[in-house]
Amino acid sequence: xxxxxxxxxxxxxxxxxxxxxxxxxxxxxxxxxxxxxxxxxxxxxxxxxxxxxxxxxxxxxxxxxxxxxxxxxxxxxxxxxxxxxxxxxxxxxxxxxxxxxxxxxxxxxxxxxxxxxxxxxxxxxxxxxxxxxxxxxxxxxxxxxxxxxxxxxxxxxxxxxxxxxxxxxxxxxxxxxxxxxxxxxxxxxxxxxxxxxxxxxxxxxxxxxxxxxxxxxxxxxxxxxxxxxxxxxxxxxxxxxxxxxxxxxxxxxxxxxxxxxxxxxxxxxxxxxxxx
Amino acid sequence: xxxxxxxxxxxxxxxxxxxxxxxxxxxxxxxxxxxxxxxxxxxxxxxxxxxxxxxxxxxxxxxxxxxxxxxxxxxxxxxxxxxxxxxxxxxxxxxxxxxxxxxxxxxxxxxxxxxxxxxxxxxxxxxxxxxxxxxxxxxxxxxxxxxxxxxxxxxxxxxxxxxxxxxxxxxxxxxxxxxxxxxxxxxxxxxxxxxxxxxxxxxxxxxxxxxxxxxxxxxxxxxxxxxxxxxxxxxxxxxxxxxxxxxxxxxxxxxxxxxxxxxxxxxxxxxxxxxxxxxxxxxxxxxxxxxxxxxxxxxxxxxxxxxxxxxxxxxxxxxxxxxxxxxxxxxxxxxxxxxxxxxxxxxxxxxxxxxxxxxxxxxxxxxxxxxxxxxxxxxxxxx
Numbered sequence: 001x002x003x004x005x006x007x008x009x010x011x012x013x014x015x016x017x018x019x020x021x022x023x024x025x026x027x028x029x030x031x032x033x034x035x036x037x038x039x040x041x042x043x044x045x046x047x048x049x050x051x052x053x054x055x056x057x058x059x060x061x062x063x064x065x066x067x068x069x070x071x072x073x074x075x076x077x078x079x080x081x082x083x084x085x086x087x088x089x090x091x092x093x094x095x096x097x098x099x100x101x102x103x104x105x106x107x108x109x110x111x112x113x114x115x116x117x118x119x120x121x122x123x124x125x126x127x128x129x130x131x132x133x134x135x136x137x138x139x140x141x142x143x144x145x146x147x148x149x150x151x152x153x154x155x156x157x158x159x160x161x162x163x164x165x166x167x168x169x170x171x172x173x174x175x176x177x178x179x180x181x182x183x184x185x186x187x188x189x190x191x192x193x194x195x196x197x198x199x200x201x202x203x204x205x206x207x208x209x210x211x212x213x214x215x216x217x218x219x220x221x222x223x224x225x226x227x228x229x230x231x232x233x234x235x236x237x238x239x240x241x242x243x244x245x246x247x248x249x250x251x252x253x254x255x256x257x258x259x260x261x262x263x264x265x266x267x268x269x270x271x272x273x274x275x276x
Numbered sequence: 277x278x279x280x281x282x283x284x285x286x287x288x289x290x291x292x293x294x295x296x297x298x299x300x301x302x303x304x305x306x307x308x309x310x311x312x313x314x315x316x317x318x319x320x321x322x323x324x325x326x327x328x329x330x331x332x333x334x335x336x337x338x339x340x341x342x343x344x345x346x347x348x349x350x351x352x353x354x355x356x357x358x359x360x361x362x363x364x365x366x367x368x369x370x371x372x373x374x375x376x377x378x379x380x381x382x383x384x385x386x387x388x389x390x391x392x393x394x395x396x397x398x399x400x401x402x403x404x405x406x407x408x409x410x411x412x413x414x415x416x417x418x419x420x421x422x423x424x425x426x427x428x429x430x431x432x433x434x435x436x437x438x439x440x441x442x443x444x445x446x447x448x449x450x451x452x453x454x455x456x457x458x459x460x461x462x463x464x465x466x467x468x469x470x471x472x473x474x475x476x477x478x479x480x481x482x483x484x485x486x487x488x489x490x491x492x493x494x495x496x497x498x499x500x501x502x503x504x505x506x507x508x509x510x511x512x513x514x515x516x517x518x519x520x521x522x523x524x525x526x527x528x529x530x531x532x533x534x535x536x537x538x539x540x541x542x543x544x545x546x547x548x549x550x551x552x553x554x555x556x557x558x559x560x561x562x563x564x565x566x567x568x569x570x571x572x573x574x575x576x577x578x579x580x581x582x583x584x585x586x587x588x589x590x591x592x593x594x595x596x597x598x599x600x601x602x603x604x605x606x607x608x609x610x611x612x613x614x615x616x617x618x619x620x621x622x623x624x625x626x627x628x629x630x631x632x633x634x635x636x637x638x639x640x641x642x643x644x645x646x647x648x649x650x651x652x653x654x655x656x657x658x659x
Binding site: 036058061 | 656
């Protein structure tokens with residue numbers, strides 16, 4: 001038996017906002033009978049693009065019904081722009097978590113929301129143009145890439161849990177492995193989307209990151225670093241205190257300092273120690 | 277609220293008589309039957325009696341019974357024995373609707389170079405007998421077909437298939453885990469070479485099973501070690517389990533008629549009422565040849581896990597062939613092999629009764645299920 005949280009049970013046994021809004025401002029249909037779960041989301045806006053009502057109809061297991069219910073509660077009262085930020089992880093978190101095999105239910109909720117918003121704006125979602133990877137569940141490469149990036153997925157099993165891809169005949173497992181490898185060797189697209197930083201902004205962000213994310217853990221060991229210069233993507237630092245005598249300082253620079261700077265500032269930064 | 281347990285094809289309650297019979301073998305009669313002293317020495321005759329109780333239920337000789345740990349071990353042992361007996365033959369015939377104990381094993385053997393023929397079933401869950409007969413070749417080492425299907429209860433004509441195999445010199449094994457104790461079985465009158473049964477499906481505890489091996493069948497052990505079971509299954513005997521299985525088989529023999537009258541009529545009432553009260557509901561599997569305790573019904577456009585969890589709120593315990601309950605993403609291989617459409621397969625529910633079910637149990641399901649189906653259909657975008 002699945003270990004559902006009490007929140008999931010609550011939303012399954014007494015789902016909120018069940019039904020369909022007449023003349024909705026947006027409508028999103030995802031899933032299908034053959035896949036075993038499907039969801040129809042409708043919403044209504046006021047004059048300020050605020051969602052004043054949302055309703056959902058769900059076919060599927062307890063976690064699918066609960067995800068639909070949670071989604072409507074989360075989006076009502078938000079503007080379209082705010083609702084657009086709701087991620088599948090947030091839906092799962094709202095329910096106190098989902099069993100990992102059921103994460104695809106939260107993905108389905110997020111996709112319905114995205115579709116309904118696209119419908120309201122009169123645009124279509126480009127991801128449908130992707131190439132079909134999983135024939136059993138009709139999942140495209142773009143859908144898989146997105147799930148992998150947004151949820152930091154590492155294995156075929158995780159991809160199946162989030163997208164269902166690969167959960168049927170398993171013939172696409174080779175393609176999924178290829179996608180996993182490609183994504184791992186690519187800079188994250190969110191970072192690509194981040195606005196280009198001016199040099200001053202970049203410098204400030206690096207300083208802030210060192211102050212907030214790096215220095216405290218170095219100081220725990222009696223060490224420290226100082227920012228010396230930034231040349232293009234090269235961040236030149238000097239080690240201080242215990243770090244300057246420590247043999248593993250170069251490793252710390254790579255694993256901690258560079259990793260943090262890449263995470264918070266830019267993925268192409270390289271940390272170098274100033275020559276002593 | 278006392279649960280209404282209608283999931284007896286998954287496992288059964290241990291009969292109180294069975295529990296009473298096995299209980300002394302934990303703290304009082306705990307000896308090892310192989311020992312040369314009286315604490316162990318008193319156990320041997322008890323095992324002998326249990327072996328006879330099991331043999332009597334299926335029309336076998338006591339020395340044709342090997343005790344195992346479960347149905348899966350019995351199945352693995354049988355397949356291993358048949359393949360080892362004739363290593364030159366590299367072909368196995370089985371069905372598409374076997375329990376994983378045979379189905380996954382066949383898949384694994386196919387990776388080792390065996391050729392596997394999986395006989396399909398029709399929409400009623402019945403085997404394609406013509407294709408089965410045509411599939412038997414001089415290279416066929418083993419045919420293994422279940423006696424009754426665990427999901428639908430559909431009974432296969434295994435005695436007929438065994439005769440076909442005998443004519444051709446092919447070993448025949450049947451996984452009879454769902455049939456033993458539910459329908460009369462007399463192996464003395466059949467050509468079945470090997471048969472698996474499981475204790476916990478007939479009111480004995482989990483952890484004990486048996487394999488019938490017809491006298492004269494070439495056999496080689498799966499578990500290697502001591503001399504137990506005449507060298508056919510090493511490992512110290514699960515004495516309490518074996519005593520329990522013996523008692524459970526004796527009870528099953530005594531209850532066989534009850535199973536086919538009282539249990540069957542409860543099942544039939546449940547089935548006909550649900551079909552009458554709930555629109556777009558359909559029985560899966562032929563009603564012409566089914567175990568008396570099983571009913572598998574599909575409810576269109578809703579999903580099985582949701583039905584089960586809502587039934588659970590009313591203390592009703594059943595099971596489903598839906599994808600979500602199995603941990604996989606596709607509906608059960610039995611529903612797919614039968615070609616049950618997706619609209620129906622995801623909403624299939626199995627009710628499997630036992631002699632412990634009462635009329636009140638059945639009335640509770642008949643009362644609670646129709647509103648659940650209605651409610652889930654109201655939630656569904658397809659209705």
